[in-house]
Amino acid sequence: MKIIIVGCGKIGSTIAAELNSEGHQIVVIDSNPAAVENLTNTIDLMGITGNGASYEILEEAEIGNADLIIAVTGADELNIYCCLLARSAGVRHTIARVRNPEYTKDLSRVKDILGLSLSINPELICAREMDRLLKFPGAIEIDTFAKGVVELIKISVPENSFLSNVQVSSTADYFKGKVRICTVERGDETYIPNGDFMLLPGDKISLLASTSDAAKILKKLGLLSARSRSVVILGGSKTAYYLATFLLRAGVNVKIIEKSKQRCEELDEKLHEAVIINGNCMDLELMTSEGVEHADGIVALMNNDEENILISLYLRKRSGAKIITKINNSSFSSIVEGLNLDSIINPKHLAGEQIAKYVRSMQNSISSDVETLYHISSNNDIEALEFRVKENSKVTGIPLKYLRLKDNLQIACINRGGKLIRASGSDAIEINDTVIVVTKHKGLSSLEDILK
Amino acid sequence: MNKRIVLYIIGWVLIIEGAAMQLPALVGLIYKEPNGLYFVGIGVALILIGIIIVWKRPKNTTMYQREGLVSTALSWIVISLAGALPFYLSGEVKRFEDAFFEIVSGFTTTGASALTSVEDLSNCMNFWRCFSIWLGGMGILVFLLAIVPKVGGQQNAYLMKAESPGPIFGKVTPKIRDYAAILYIVYFGLTLIQFLLLVFGGMEVFDAINVSMSTAGTGGFSIKNAGIAAYDSYYLQGVIAVFMMLFGINFSFYLLLLAKKFKPAFKISEVWFYLGIIAVTTALIAINISNIYPSAYDSIHQAFFYVSSIITTTGFGISDVNLWPGFSLALIIIITFIGACAGSTGGGIKVSRVLILLKEIKKEFKIILHPHTVQTVKMDGKKISHETVRSISIFFMVYVLLFIVSFVIVSLDNFDFLTTFTSVAATLNNTGPGLGDVGPTGNFSQFSALSKYVLSFTMLAGRLELFPLFILFIPATWKKKG
Numbered sequence: 001m002k003i004i005i006v007g008c009g010k011i012g013s014t015i016a017a018e019l020n021s022e023g024h025q026i027v028v029i030d031s032n033p034a035a036v037e038n039l040t041n042t043i044d045l046m047g048i049t050g051n052g053a054s055y056e057i058l059e060e061a062e063i064g065n066a067d068l069i070i071a072v073t074g075a076d077e078l079n080i081y082c083c084l085l086a087r088s089a090g091v092r093h094t095i096a097r098v099r100n101p102e103y104t105k106d107l108s109r110v111k112d113i114l115g116l117s118l119s120i121n122p123e124l125i126c127a128r129e130m131d132r133l134l135k136f137p138g139a140i141e142i143d144t145f146a147k148g149v150v151e152l153i154k155i156s157v158p159e160n161s162f163l164s165n166v167q168v169s170s171t172a173d174y175f176k177g178k179v180r181i182c183t184v185e186r187g188d189e190t191y192i193p194n195g196d197f198m199l200l201p202g203d204k205i206s207l208l209a210s211t212s213d214a215a216k217i218l219k220k221l222g223l224l225s226a227r228s229r230s231v232v233i234l235g236g237s238k239t240a241y242y243l244a245t246f247l248l249r250a251g252v253n254v255k256i257i258e259k260s261k262q263r264c265e266e267l268d269e270k271l272h273e274a275v276i277i278n279g280n281c282m283d284l285e286l287m288t289s290e291g292v293e294h295a296d297g298i299v300a301l302m303n304n305d306e307e308n309i310l311i312s313l314y315l316r317k318r319s320g321a322k323i324i325t326k327i328n329n330s331s332f333s334s335i336v337e338g339l340n341l342d343s344i345i346n347p348k349h350l351a352g353e354q355i356a357k358y359v360r361s362m363q364n365s366i367s368s369d370v371e372t373l374y375h376i377s378s379n380n381d382i383e384a385l386e387f388r389v390k391e392n393s394k395v396t397g398i399p400l401k402y403l404r405l406k407d408n409l410q411i412a413c414i415n416r417g418g419k420l421i422r423a424s425g426s427d428a429i430e431i432n433d434t435v436i437v438v439t440k441h442k443g444l445s446s447l448e449d450i451l452k
Numbered sequence: 453m454n455k456r457i458v459l460y461i462i463g464w465v466l467i468i469e470g471a472a473m474q475l476p477a478l479v480g481l482i483y484k485e486p487n488g489l490y491f492v493g494i495g496v497a498l499i500l501i502g503i504i505i506v507w508k509r510p511k512n513t514t515m516y517q518r519e520g521l522v523s524t525a526l527s528w529i530v531i532s533l534a535g536a537l538p539f540y541l542s543g544e545v546k547r548f549e550d551a552f553f554e555i556v557s558g559f560t561t562t563g564a565s566a567l568t569s570v571e572d573l574s575n576c577m578n579f580w581r582c583f584s585i586w587l588g589g590m591g592i593l594v595f596l597l598a599i600v601p602k603v604g605g606q607q608n609a610y611l612m613k614a615e616s617p618g619p620i621f622g623k624v625t626p627k628i629r630d631y632a633a634i635l636y637i638v639y640f641g642l643t644l645i646q647f648l649l650l651v652f653g654g655m656e657v658f659d660a661i662n663v664s665m666s667t668a669g670t671g672g673f674s675i676k677n678a679g680i681a682a683y684d685s686y687y688l689q690g691v692i693a694v695f696m697m698l699f700g701i702n703f704s705f706y707l708l709l710l711a712k713k714f715k716p717a718f719k720i721s722e723v724w725f726y727l728g729i730i731a732v733t734t735a736l737i738a739i740n741i742s743n744i745y746p747s748a749y750d751s752i753h754q755a756f757f758y759v760s761s762i763i764t765t766t767g768f769g770i771s772d773v774n775l776w777p778g779f780s781l782a783l784i785i786i787i788t789f790i791g792a793c794a795g796s797t798g799g800g801i802k803v804s805r806v807l808i809l810l811k812e813i814k815k816e817f818k819i820i821l822h823p824h825t826v827q828t829v830k831m832d833g834k835k836i837s838h839e840t841v842r843s844i845s846i847f848f849m850v851y852v853l854l855f856i857v858s859f860v861i862v863s864l865d866n867f868d869f870l871t872t873f874t875s876v877a878a879t880l881n882n883t884g885p886g887l888g889d890v891g892p893t894g895n896f897s898q899f900s901a902l903s904k905y906v907l908s909f910t911m912l913a914g915r916l917e918l919f920p921l922f923i924l925f926i927p928a929t930w931k932k933k934g
Contacts, residue, residue, distance in 0.1 A: 027626050040623075045626050
C-alpha cells in the first residue's frame with residue numbers, strides 16, 4: 001500500500017519504520033530537512049521537505065495514488081487540516097493524531113464531517129494501559145483479546161514458584177489446560193517455547209487465559225494483590241491528566257507532583273478531587289515528606305526518560321508499590337530491560353500498534369480480519385494477533401495438527417462464541433471463531449498467512 | 453566500520469559480474485571463438501567466490517555513509533580487476549596494465565582505449581568491452597539493488613547515493629528497489645530503441661548491439677579502428693549523435709515523463725541549460741569550421757556529432773578534430789569539463805553543479821554590491837541548502853587538485869602539453885579521447901605503465917565523483933573505533 005506520513009517526530013518515525021518493515025511504500029513529509037534526511041538515510045522510503053498541509057507538497061507525494069495518510073505532526077489542527085486536504089484529493093483512509101483533551105472530547109461530533117477514519121491519541125492510549133496495569137499490579141503487561149474475554153498477561157516468574165525450573169509441557173498439569181504460555185523473554189531474546197523449553201526464575205512469560213482464569217493464576221503465584229487504592233503520578237503531563245481522570249472515576253486517591261506552578265493550577269482546575277503538589281519530583285526530601293513510598297501505585301510520567309528511570313529505581317528499593325515508568329526512547333531498551341524496573345510503557349509503540357492494526361485490517365482478505373494486535377516483547381519482535389474468521393478458507397475445518405504452520409508461529413487459542421478452546425492438535429478452526437496467533441513474522445494480515 | 457557488510461556487498465557484486473560474463477561467453481559460442489571459454493571459466497569462478505562470501509548473511513547489516521562509500525569504491529576496484537582477467541589470461545591483451553586500463557575505461561564509461569587495433573580482438577572480447585560500458589553507465593550497485601533489494605539492510609540509500617552521479621540524490625519512488633528497477637528499465641528501453649533504429653539504417657546486428665551499449669553508457673568504445681567514421685552514413689551518425697544527447701539527460705526527466713508528469717519534467721532547469729549549451733556550442737563550432745567542410749550541412753553535422761559526443765563524455769569521433777581551428781578546440785575542452793546532467797550516464801563535473809556554482813557567483817556579486825542583502829540560491833523552485841553549495845565547491849576544488857596531481861605524474865612521459873593535458877581531462881571526465889596524440893584517431897597505448905595506472909585511478913575517481921575513492925586512503929576509515 002502507498003502510505004503518506006506527515007510529521008517525522010518520535011511517533012512518525014516509529015510508524016514509518018514499522019510500516020516499512022511490513023513492506024508498504026512510504027512517503028514522509030516534514031518541514032525540517034534534517035529530520036527527513038535522517039529517515040531517508042536509515043529507512044527505505046521517500047522523503048519530501050515541506051509543509052504537509054500544503055496541497056502542492058501533497059501532490060509531490062502523489063497524494064492521488066495514496067491509500068492512507070497519517071498526520072502525526074505536533075499540532076492537532078494541522079493534522080486535522082492535513083487529513084481534510086487528503087480527503088479532498090480522494091484518499092479514503094485518514095488517520096490524525098489529536099491529543100489535546102479539549103479536542104478529543106468533541107472529536108466524535110465532527111469525525112464524520114471531517115472524514116477521519118481514525119484519530120489517535122498516544123497519551124490517552126498510554127493512560128488506559130497504565131490504568132489497566134494499576135488494576136492488576138502483579139502483571140507487567142496486560143492485553144485483552146476477544147472483547148475482554150481473553151487476557152494476555154505478562155509476568156515475571158517468581159523464585160521458588162511452581163513455574164520456576166520446570167518444562168513448559170509439565171506446567172499443563174498445574175494449569176489444567178486452561179492457560180497457554182505464549183512467549184518467554186530472557187535477556188535480549190524472546191522465544192516462542194515448545195514443550196521441552198525450561199522456564200527459569202526471572203523469565204518474563206506471557207500467559208494467555210480467560211479473564212477469570214487469569215486472576216486465579218495470579219493468585220496461585222502470589223502475584224494477585226488488590227487494586228492500587230492510592231496512586232502518585234510524578235509529572236503533570238497530558239497523560240497524567242488522562243490517567244488521573246480514569247483513576248478518580250474509579251475512586252482511587254490521586255496525588256500529582258508537578259514542577260511548573262502554572263501547570264499545577266491548570267490541573268487543579270480540571271482535577272479538583274486530586275491532590276496537586278507543586279515541586280520537583282527529583283527532590284527526594286519532598287518525596288519522603290509526601291509519603292510517596294507508601295502509595296500502592298507510582299507512575300513516573302516526567303518528560304525526561306532518565307529522570308523517570310532514576311526515580312523509579314530509587315522508589316523500587318524503598319517501596320513495595322506497583323511502579324510504572326514511561327520511557328520514550330526505545331534505543332536503550334535492552335539496557336532498560338536489565339534494570340529490573342517494574343512495568344515500562346512506551347507511548348510511541350502503543351500508537352504504532354494501533355496504526356499497524358488499522359493498516360492490516362485495511363488490506364486484509366475477505367475471509368478473515370485482524371481484530372486486535374499487540375507487540376508482546378520489549379524489542380517489538382513478537383506480535384499477538386487476533387483474527388476473525390468470516391468465511392471458509394484454507395485454514396478452516398482442518399484439524400490443527402494437519403496445518404503446515406510457519407516456523408516461529410503458534411496458534412495460541414480459539415475463541416468460539418465466548419468459550420475458549422485451547423488449541424490442541426485435533427481442534428479445527430470454524431467460521432465465526434476468533435483465533436489468537438503469536439508470531440515472530442511481521443505483517444500477517446489474513447489468517448491464511450499463518451501457513452507456510 | 454562494519455567490514456563484514458562491505459565484504460558481503462562485494463560478494464554480491466562478484467556474482468553479478470560472473471553472471472554478466474556469460475553474455476560474452478554466449479557471443480563466443482555464436483562466433484565459435486575458443487576464447488569465449490575464458491569468460492565461462494572466470495565467470496563461474498567469480499560466481500563461486502561470490503556465493504562463498506554471501507553464503508552467510510552478516511548479523512549486523514547496519515550501514516552508514518562510510519560503509520556505503522567504501523563498499524562502492526571497493527566494488528568498482530574489484531570488478532575492474534576481475535573484469536581485466538579475460539583480456540589478460542586469453543593473451544589477447546599482452547600487458548596487465550593495458551587490460552586493466554581497458555576495462556576500467558569500460559566500466560567508468562570513459563571509452564579511452566589502450567589498444568592499437570581493436571579489430572584484432574575476438575568478437576567476444578569486443579562485446580565484453582562494450583557491455584562493461586553498459587553496466588557501468590547506470591551502475592553495477594544500482595543493478596544489484598534492483599535484483600537483491602535487501603542487500604545492505606535498511607540503509608541501501610547510502611549505496612545508491614555513492615554510485616549515482618550528481619550533487620543531490622532523491623528517489624522518485626518510495627522503495628529503492630522500484631527506483632533502481634525503473635532506472636534500468638528506462639535505460640534498457642532507450643538502448644533497445646537505438647539498436648532498432650541502427651539496424652533499420654542498415655548496420656550489422658553485432659555492430660549495432662555494441663554501438664548502442666557504448667552510446668547508452670556514454671562510453672565511446674568502438675569495435676572498429678576507425679570508430680564511428682566506419683559507418684559512413686548521415687543517418688547512422690545522426691541517430692548516434694541524438695542518442696548520445698538523450699543519454700546525457702537526467703533520467704529523472706524520463707521517469708517524470710513516464711509518470712505523465714509533463715509539467716515538472718519540462719521544468720527541470722538543468723535539462724534546458726544542458727540543451728542550451730549543446731545548441732550554442734554546436735552553432736559556434738559549425739560557423740568556426742565552415743571553411744573546412746564542403747557544405748553548411750556537413751559542418752553542422754560534424755559540429756553537432758562532436759559536441760554531443762564530448763559533452764555527454766561519450767567520446768565517439770567521426771573525423772580528426774585535431775585539424776579544427778583553435779577556437780573550436782577550446783570550446784571542446786570546456787564542454788569536456790562541464791559534462792552531462794546529474795543522474796545521467798555521462799561524466800564530467802555535471803551541468804547542475806556548474807549551474808549552481810554560477811548562481812553562487814552571481815549571488816556573491818550581489819552581496820558585494822548590497823552587503824546586507826539576503827540571498828538564497830534556488831534551482832527548480834527549491835532552495836539549495838548551504839551544505840549542498842559547500843559540498844559542490846569542495847568537489848570542484850578536489851577535482852582541480854586531482855587534475856593537477858595526475859597531470860604532473862603523466863607529464864613524466866614527456867608528451868607535448870596538449871596531449872598530456874587532454875589525456876588527464878579525458879580520463880577524469882570519463883570522456884575518452886582528448887586532443888593531440890590521444891585525439892579521436894589516436895589511443896593511449898604509448899603511455900607508461902605508471903601513467904596507465906594513474907589514469908585508471910582518475911577514471912574511477914571521475915566516475916564515482918571523487919570522494920568514495922579518496923576515503924579509502926584515509927586511515928581513520930578503517931579503524932573500528934574511529
